[in-house]
Amino acid sequence: MNFKIPRGTQDILPGKVELWQYVEEKARDLCRRYNYKEIRTPIFEQTELFMRGVGDTTDIVQKEMYTFEDRGGRSLTLRPEGTASTVRSFVENKLFGNPIQPTKLYYIGPMFRYERPQSGRMRQFVQFGVEALGSSDPTIDAEVIALAMEFYRELGLKNLKLVINSLGDTESRNAHREALVQHFQPRIEEFCSDCQARLAKNPLRILDCKKDRDHELMATAPAILDYLNEESTNYFEKVKKLLTDMGISFEVDPNLVRGLDYYNNTAFEIMIDGDGFGSITTLSGGGRYNGLVQEIGGPETPGIGFALSIERLLMALEVQNISLPVTEKIDCYVIALGEEAKLAGANISFKLRQAGFSCDQDYLDKKMKAQMKAADRFQATYVLIIGDSELEQNVVVVKEMATGEQQEVALDQITDYLLEKMNL
Known part of the structure; x- marks a missing residue:
């Protein structure tokens, strides 16, 4: 019998694995300089963790998770992303009780999503991500964004574009939510079944729909920036000023909502411009999640983080003809x-x-x-x-x-x- 590798996975062979080792070591060194400590969590967790942490209206939970029952009848899921597991560990191990706060963590490891395999998007892929838990200061928002941008810069990538938005606090989001419901409800039957379900649960996710992105109501949908209260507006202005002072260029996109339910206030994506990269131009993304720790059973704790795909990074380096200084020489x-x-x-x-x-x-x-x-x-x-x-x-x-x-x-x-x- 001839065995073949499962669809959506890959063997990383000698000659290529050195590139992975180089970028992973670059990530670890950068996190050392920013004083983020490595955390390693299990590859599978209780399914409920991702339903509560990622959000049951997301494509990840609804369509993409690898879920199975163990011999004890417990529902387990291969982790589709790293934030929920990191926050679960933060709560379970009471890291919020450490005298040094915020708790600054990073991870590098495999994630699993049942998606249609395509260039730069696999069913098993490796994420590098950071999470900063315990501070609601906009300074750490800027720090997390700067770390992500610096990672790409030090590897030599060019033509990067940072896009940011504010999803506001609870009050701002509730006001925006009501406006979205009023906007979409009269014609919601013209949208896909996913959007129809999201109208009641999380109408913000409608703006992230790939099937209906060309519908005319999308272009005229209320923008979150028009519903930010004074506190959320001031917070966003501070983040923008910090980035400007650091010399980090950015664009504000009021339609950037991110694909996970737990984001609020700052949200961002790093994209790449240029030919040869296909239709998916986003390299990484992240944002603030001030309610996630409580949702998973911990005390009220603000947090912010990002994650990126190593596969997409290596693809971008190849497209831009950037050679990493790795060698297979022996002494x-x-x-x-x-x-x-x-x-x-x-x-x-x-x-x-x-x-x-x-x-x-x-x-x-x-x-x-x-x-x-x-x-x-x-x-x-x-x-x-x-x-x-x-x-x-x-x-x-x-x-x-x-x-x-x-x-x-x-x-x-x-x-x-x-x-x-x-x-x-």
Whole structure:
């Protein structure tokens, strides 16, 4: 029987995985500088967590979750996003009780959504995200947005566009909600069944509908910015000023609502302009969720965060012909000729690896010429050659591949010699 990889998933093979490692390390280093700490949560959670945390009117909950029953009859779901799990952990482990607040966390890990696979959108994908819990200061809104923008900037991406909006506080959203219901209700039968259900539960989500986005009522729908109260307006103005002071350009889009139910006040997306990226131009998005912690059973705690897809990031880098500084080179390749030499060569490799060198050798009894070709393929900096005559003299021949220069070095001095040569 021939087994094939499930649709919407991928194998990340050597030669490509180094790119993933590089961007993940870049994310970790950036979070270190911003003082965000890594959190790792389970890949599956109780289904109710996502229904309450993500929102039962979202496409994710209604159409895209991988849900199953375990042997105890409990409903579990592979996590479709990272915020709900992070907040659940924040509540369950009482991180709100730590003396240092806000709690600033980040995660990197696989998520799962049953979507139609397409370029840059997989059923299993990897998200990098941050969550800052415990502060309602607009400064941290700007910090989270700045972190996301800086991540892309440091990787070299160009033609980025930051789009922001305010969804307002509860009072502002309620006023906007009433206006939306009055606007859509007389002609709601012209919209899809999802929008008809959302009219009563969350009419704001109608504005995010992909099926009915060209309906004439969409263009004339009431904008949230017209319903912001004074407090929400002042908050949004502070966020905009902070971004301006940081030199971060942005556009205000009153129709930006985001796809999850828990957002309020600041919402944002980072998009990419340019040819070759297809119709889906959004790289990442996030926003403030001041009611989510309470919804999951914790105390009243404000929060803000964002998440991005590593797959879409790598796709954007490829479209813009940006090469990351990754290498598959190794430091040393050991060529051993003869049975006794192979034993000595294995020990040399072991000692060099202990000293911190990347090192490999032949395991297929190839001839000298074939082993030299292997060293070339590995892009080895040095080749160490040992045969019967070298064993008798207790030396190894060290060849620097870039120059072709060779030198005999005593076996017990080889590690120190290479440490000096490579300035390690």
